[in-house]
Amino acid sequence: xxxxxxxxxxxxxxxxxxxxxxxxxxxxxxxxxxxxxxxxxxxxxxxxxxxxxxxxxxxxxxxxxxxxxxxxxxxxxxxxxxxxxxxxxxxxxxxxxxxxxxxxxxxxxxxxxxxxxxxxxxxxxxxxxxxxxxxxxxxxxxxxxxxxxxxxxxxxxxxxxxxxxxxxxxxxxxxxxxxxxxxxxxxxxxxxxxxxxxxxxxxxxxxxxxxxxxxxxxxxxxxxxxxxxxxxxxxxxxxxxxxxxxxxxx
Numbered sequence: 001x002x003x004x005x006x007x008x009x010x011x012x013x014x015x016x017x018x019x020x021x022x023x024x025x026x027x028x029x030x031x032x033x034x035x036x037x038x039x040x041x042x043x044x045x046x047x048x049x050x051x052x053x054x055x056x057x058x059x060x061x062x063x064x065x066x067x068x069x070x071x072x073x074x075x076x077x078x079x080x081x082x083x084x085x086x087x088x089x090x091x092x093x094x095x096x097x098x099x100x101x102x103x104x105x106x107x108x109x110x111x112x113x114x115x116x117x118x119x120x121x122x123x124x125x126x127x128x129x130x131x132x133x134x135x136x137x138x139x140x141x142x143x144x145x146x147x148x149x150x151x152x153x154x155x156x157x158x159x160x161x162x163x164x165x166x167x168x169x170x171x172x173x174x175x176x177x178x179x180x181x182x183x184x185x186x187x188x189x190x191x192x193x194x195x196x197x198x199x200x201x202x203x204x205x206x207x208x209x210x211x212x213x214x215x216x217x218x219x220x221x222x223x224x225x226x227x228x229x230x231x232x233x234x235x236x237x238x239x240x241x242x243x244x245x246x247x248x249x250x
Contacts, residue, residue: 028062029075029082035059036085042093045189052090059083101186108195108218109180111231115216116178116199119169128160134230135223165214165236169201177202181213182243193220194234198243213239213246 035055041048062079118126125144129137138147148157161167169176178201185196195218202211219234
């Protein structure tokens with residue numbers, strides 16, 4: 001009997017120590033971990049960039065609360081993981097976004113150069129090919145002169161060169177001096193990314209320089225048959241007024 005009483009006393013004496021060892025889990029740390037995992041959404045669309053920013057803020061706040069809390073809490077590792085994931089996904093998504101925008105600009109500027117050079121060389125066939133989605137273009141080995149001699153393609157070319165910008169550049173030929181002026185739109189968030197750039201076209205005659213501006217709208221589309229992305233010139237327009245920032249003396 002005395003042994004049972006002694007055992008009960010020992011159990012009662014151990015119970016307060018167990019209660020003292022219990023530490024609650026920090027709810028902020030759990031939220032920081034969840035936000036860190038959800039930060040992968042930043043790769044989907046810039047609208048979700050707030051997720052890693054919020055996750056990093058919550059993670060830092062959770063660590064501060066854990067360090068200053070009067071009652072010891074669990075969750076430091078969860079808060080650290082959440083903070084790390086938020087920073088990692090956020091920085092990577094931002095870098096990827098910047099690289100993709102830079103790549104879009106480089107690709108369209110190279111294509112714009114090809115388009116202007118084709119018209120300066122009075123080669124409307126190549127210029128027209130750049131205005132078509134890749135699935136509608138002729139094969140590389142095709143003779144453009146022969147293909148555009150076909151009635152259907154000849155009509156399409158005649159309509160194309162009748163457009164104001166194309167007609168002007170063809171008439172100017174090598175007298176036209178083209179230089180990049182400004183980027184108006186770089187949109188990589190839609191199903192069909194787009195880049196709109198403005199180019200200055202100048203002609204010097206009798207000691208005077210006359211300039212106009214051409215806006216090129218490039219669209220990037222996916223050809224489902226080959227699963228390839230390609231750019232095509234959606235439109236070329238002559239601006240009626242000089243864009244903001246134009247300095248005739250410069």
